[in-house]
Amino acid sequence: MRSYDILGFLFLLSLFADLLALCVVVSKAFGSVNAPWPVCLFGAMLTWGISLFLLWSLGVELQNAA
Numbered sequence: 001m002r003s004y005d006i007l008g009f010l011f012l013l014s015l016f017a018d019l020l021a022l023c024v025v026v027s028k029a030f031g032s033v034n035a036p037w038p039v040c041l042f043g044a045m046l047t048w049g050i051s052l053f054l055l056w057s058l059g060v061e062l063q064n065a066a
Contacts, residue, residue: 004061011058014051021047 021044027033028040 002065004058004065007054007058007061011051011054014047014054017047018044018051 024033024035025040025044028035028037033040
């Protein structure tokens with residue numbers, strides 16, 4: 001299995017985590033989540049940062065493979 005296959009799979013998993021983080025932030029906005037705002041926003045920013053890093057890594061690997 002090539003490294004960009006693994007990075008692509010991890011990127012797709014991170015997009016799912018991003019969707020869950022977005023749901024938590026929206027639920028917090030409507031009052032359904034009891035966690036404080038900084039915890040919700042930090043979790044969302046962390047998952048979005050991981051997704052951006054994986055997207056960048058995937059781009060580098062695909063560029064090197066070409």
